[in-house]
Amino acid sequence: MAIDVHTHVVPADFPAYAGRAGAARWPHMQACDHPGHKTVMIGERPFRTVSDHSWDVARRREDMLAEGVDRQILSPMPELLSYWFDADDALAMAAHVNATIAGMVAADPAHFAGLGMVPLQDPELAARQMQTLRREYGLIGVEVGSNINGKPIGHPDHAPFFA
Incomplete structure (x- = not known):
């Protein structure tokens, strides 16, 4: 069985931005010239065109099927x-992305299993959200970045999440 773990x-x-901090970097999708594609916009800046x-x-x-892959593990871009x-804004984005993957x-x-996302800028909130990933969304784990606002993933501030 071929399993693609990086998709x-x-x-x-x-969703439209509903927070209090300002929508300057809230993502949205924009139509583009290529059929079956949209451009991910971060604020007003094009980030990437995706199919x-x-x-x-x-x-x-x-x-x-074309690539001979039997299963994919889906995760957020x-x-x-x-x-x-x-x-709060990160939690709202996580809820939308996690629901999409679920x-x-x-x-x-x-053919699919999913990894979700949690707001690691607040490690204690992120830790509490781990139960939500499984219970509410049926996801099997979480994707984490290597750097959270200038702190590497192994920084002591992130210990509550890993505990």
């Missing part, structure tokens, strides 16, 4: 981890 998800759309394979289960399955947000897994659990 990123980008939601087809993002519908990023959010469409049927398109992913087509690629998997790293830019979506949103460590630059305040914890929906993709639920659509085809024989």
Whole structure:
């Protein structure tokens, strides 16, 4: 069985910003000239153009069959981890991205499993959210970045999360 453990998800759309800190870096999707593609915008800056394979289960399955892959572990595109947000905004983004991944897994659990995201800029909140990943979303783990606002993942400030 071939398992691809490094496959990123980008939601087809993002909710409008509803926080208090300012929407300057809140992601949104913008149409582009390529059919089946959208551009991920971080604030007003284009970040990356992605295809519908990023959010469409049927398109992913087509690629998997063509590549001989039996299962994918879905995870957020790293830019979506949103460590630059305040914890409340990061939690809102995590809820949207985690729900997107959970929906993709639920659509085809024989071929997909999912990793979620948590607001590591608040390690204690992130630790509490780990239960939510499994209980509410059915995800099997979490993706973490190597650096959270200038602190490496092994920094003592992150100990509550790893405990």
